[in-house]
Amino acid sequence: MQTRKTETYFWSGNEACAEAAITAGCRFFAGYPISPANEISEHLSARLPQVDGIFMQMEDEIASIGAVMGASWGGRKAMTATSGPGFSLMQETIGWGFMTETPCVIVDVQRVGPGTGQATKCAQGDVMQARWGTHGDYVAIVLSPNSVQEMFELTVRAFNLAEKYRTPVILLTDETTAHVREQITVPPRESIGIVNRKKPEQQDKAFFGSEEVAPMPAVGDGFNVAVTASTHDEYGVRFTQDAAVHRRIVETLNAKINNHADDIVQVENYRVDDCDVGIVSFGCTSRAVYEAVETAEAKGLQVGFVRLKTVWPFPEKDVKRLAETAEKIIVPEINLGQVVHEVQRVACKSEVVPLNKVGGGQLITPEEIYAKILEGRK
């Protein structure tokens, strides 16, 4: 019983995420109970031990992400899953992961916030937190699935990007995508690319920024690796006073992601050619957009849709292309306006219109999006 066979299943998004993690090679999970992410923990508590993986329920989210970082330095692919409050608690350690270049995956199943908010209700309010949640200068990779099928695909991708770029990757999903049950086909094993971190050669001694993505030893492999999230040189030795050493490390951390934005960014461009009106959306909200686009088209209106599968780094090129013809761009999201600011920054010549609704788990409907498309038209 290794990974799931190529078959069609009827899974929730959380189950698909858990199974995809196993497919991607995840063999360590640590988490703390929180709605609406619990099914990921529950599923992995049963499945991981079957594949020689370790499941731990820790005393809190801080301990969970800490254990994940430890397991990653022990050489395993590791993951945690949480929701807003737990994601907030993890932020300091996520920053430790960026600074020490520790590959791992953090799943944030978004619910209504701030504070305890509405624990079981869907929202998309953690977009900026996923990008800017911890202190200092860093760049985060954040992926956003919009179906159970894509939950599988992007969970595998999150692990692959984490391993390739040696960095924490955030899978930013939401209560709806996590709990909805849909048909999902597990792709044939040979069609799923699996990336593993680059290991050092025996003579290697520099493991931090010595090359764009430096090789990563595991503890216990005889490399005498010194790991620290204090400012350090290529050998992991602390330099907490030196300006040049600090600039070198943060610039390297930023460049290794920013220079490869084209490799990391994925979007779905839907009828974007020559559109008059544009829509930018992501996650569960994006599911309502297709119907609105089709309704508009039936009335002779060309509406183009850019769906963000990667939220960060922000898909600037695709949004810019949309803005070339679209005079108006609508940004529906279940919060009071987050992605809309990025769209405004990138598509500065277009009129960028927010479409917000949040609370009670209510989703934005195709009718509401269609009404926004018509707004201001004669």
Added chain:
Amino acid sequence: MRDLKLPFCPGCGLFSLSDAFLKAVYELGNENLAKFCFVSGIGCSSWIPSPYFLADSVHTLHGRSIPVATGIKLVRPNLNVVVFGGDGDIVGIGLSHFVHAARRNVDILVIMGNNMIYGMTGGQVAPTTPFKTRTTTTPYGSFEHPLDAAKLAVAAGAAYAARWTTAQPTELKESIKKALQLQGLRFIEAVTQCPTAYGRRAGFKDVGEMLRYFKQNSVPAEEAEEIGEEGLEGKIVVGEFVNRKSPTLVETVYSVLEEAKKSGAQD
């Protein structure tokens, strides 16, 4: 050791603690630290291994060494995982991890350098600071009672718990040697002098006076029971508090893997 100058102030007790640890390792027949992985948090004690020991060392966040060590030990069960931390790190900000690690009986050795103060940040009151001590944040004397970390470790389920001061370097070294050969969560508290951030404000003239104070006020654990709590005010109880065998986390987690593989056949 790496070819780097140690960061501690003159007269710091952490020199003695580093010395006791390395001697213990050497006397157990280790020529180097290849079998070890060191994990530490933030604070002076956390600098003992990182990056000075020529070994794998993971310098984590303030208070978070134990969860990271837990993750490492679970996936690398053959490594000897040793946590170094101060009192603020282990039983201040990281207290809950310490209690749960003892409850789980995680197979790690936790060595806590207890200088009774937040030394690195300049001498603020700690959860271990004796009652009525002057610190930079208790100018009228501390108004809280200190925590007994070793006693807490015993209550929470640690396999081994001991406390010594830097005035008993041989006992400290022997205790580390013993703990390194045991399984489960082992806790050693080393009460150490911090002349810079503690001693000079708490009224100690110099390092010698601090060490004499440690020596004169140390009460062996066996005698402490007879003296009773009131008579122990201001004293430091030293010795071993527990040495017991119970299933460790590595044992229980890996036995789950076996069970799961049997039941997984029907899944």
